[in-house]
Amino acid sequence: MPVDVHVTTAWSDTCLARADRRAVGHIFFALVVLGIVLWIDWIWLTVLSVPVVLELAVPGLRHFFTRRGTVALVERFPWRPVSVSFVPGRRIGRQAHLRVADSEKDLRLPELPERARVLVRHTGRIWIAGPDERGRVVAMTRGLAFLTRGRVIDR
Template identity: 55%
Template sequence: MSEAWIDKCLTSADRRAVGFIGLAVFAFLTLWVVSEWIGSPWVFLLTPLCVEFAVPGLRHFFSRRALRRLLDTYPRHPVSVHFVPGRTRVGRQAYLETAGSDRTFLRLAEIPERARENIRRGGRVWLAGPDPRGRTVVLTRGAPFMTLGRVVIR
């Protein structure tokens, strides 16, 4: 896992986050235009939808410093994983089980479908961490994807 790949994954995550925030701003502006057009403020009841669009992008930018700190502190190592049956999609979260673990899962808050397919196909991710709080950086090979995960015991 080279520094160039990590930079590519981080750049991809930054672009994806800016896209989510841009979508949220566009949705809010659309609500405002529709509100002005029809003359009703009730359209703004859909504002939580705009916030929902922005959450993945905001999550990335708020956790970016922790990502860099974990990448600088801990060595990256490959881990064989598979999705936990029955818990593959709990809301937006995904749970991965590492090979040889007993009831220790890796919880990922947001994972796009292309990264899910990459993990299913390859069965491997690279981890940096976990730190004492259980946070770890999860990287994939093949499709540039990086996110902050948490080790949980179920």
């Protein structure tokens, strides 16, 4: 199946912009929660809420700390579709482990929301750029503007 580079580049730009907005949303929501807790002015509640606020902000912070590397991977490697399936019993929260067909390696994606999981289950396909020397990849879905960094791991 031929890959139209211009369409794929435009779609990856759309996915990256969507990931930027999603990251800002995570951080904004965490700051709102922290603001509400500080406004209530219960010191014990503030101390207890810090781990919750950090957990809410982590996906957004992870995106912005790795964004430059994500863009570099997308510019360095062409997008290519790979057939994948979920590794049974390896789901921890939003993290996903995907078995790559015709490969001895798996993909570990730290962020894969449920709507993207449904799409990947339905199509059995994900698009990746990479991996680089350290096993880092960028993964995106077609049909749902979603893009995230991941890593190639041994089975």
